[in-house]
Amino acid sequence: MAGRAGTTLTIPVPADYVMRRDLCSYGYFLLAPSHWEPATETYTHVLDLGGGAATVDITQARRGRKAGTPLTVRADRALSRTEVAQARAQITRMLRLDEEAAVVRHFHAVDPRWKKSGRGRLMRSPTFFEDVIKTVTSCNVTWPSTVNMNRRLCEALGAKAPGGGHAFPSAAKIARTRATTLRTRCSVGYRDARIVELARLFTLPPSRGGISVAWFEDPGTPDDAIHEALLELPGIGPYAAANIMQLLGRYSRLPLDTESIRHGKTILGYTGTDRHIMKRMHEHFRPFGGHAFRSYWFELWCFYEQKRGPAWTWERETTGKSFTAALLREEVAADGAAGAGRRR
């Protein structure tokens, strides 16, 4: 990016915010168009702005040694005033900078295990649409396939930034794309028609049956109504609906999958059928109420970090591709499990 006449911004963050901890807190930081560079602790993302795509490099001075240090954002081209506002809004959403420190403190009061490390924030995508499609690409596949699908979606359909990177494709772009094109160029398999239909719903006004992003993102909309509406969408089942809910900042439901079963068996020591284990998992995390997902997720995330080191040291093409339930099961078996790491 050196030598380009780009725009530089400073973005204030909550007093507890540590970028390398709070950004590298959910797998989407490893998915295109995101790129995390462990050596320099630089987070690069290609944003789709009003005037086209722009690559932004985001850094936090002092590299996590002091919480609350503002972020420096460098774009690879000059941004208009409108685009600066759009970039700020998308970065704020992606890093959840609008979640007040008091909310994180409340989580720590409910589940004190994470107070010392300060964990509490989870990253997500810059838009609700991207979160929904990323969730669909994570269903019924192993993680390396999810990584590939997102990379190919961006390369095939995403707007190109001056630096050569591609943004995540817009809903309008995917809605105009043939399902067979998605399948052949992006390897999304049978999800092709579902992704196109989802994109079409995002482009339609709510009055014509389209998705109202404002309604989904309105804190006043009841959880149950959101959950019900998500289950109506193509390609969205119980797991995906619960996952999208946490991406919307609603943490009371658990997106349980095969990885959760592994966690229930090997870490929490549950036995029995998968169905029984899932029931026990829901009961286990119910006491955390509106923070249940955070408690569940950080248990899982810490398990990964015990295996692979701190998430901020992971690289997409190596560590980032090594997560599969089967692989982790093998490693746990090799370790002898022994119930180590049981935390409650």
Next chain:
DNA sequence: GGTAGACCTGGACGC
């Protein structure tokens, strides 16, 4: 309400 099978891709494995 519960269950079985199809849907695809890509990695692992055996030959």
Next chain:
DNA sequence: GCGTCCAGGTCTACC
């Protein structure tokens, strides 16, 4: 290099 098997969540048909 090729064929086979398997993992993964959603959807549909059926009981």
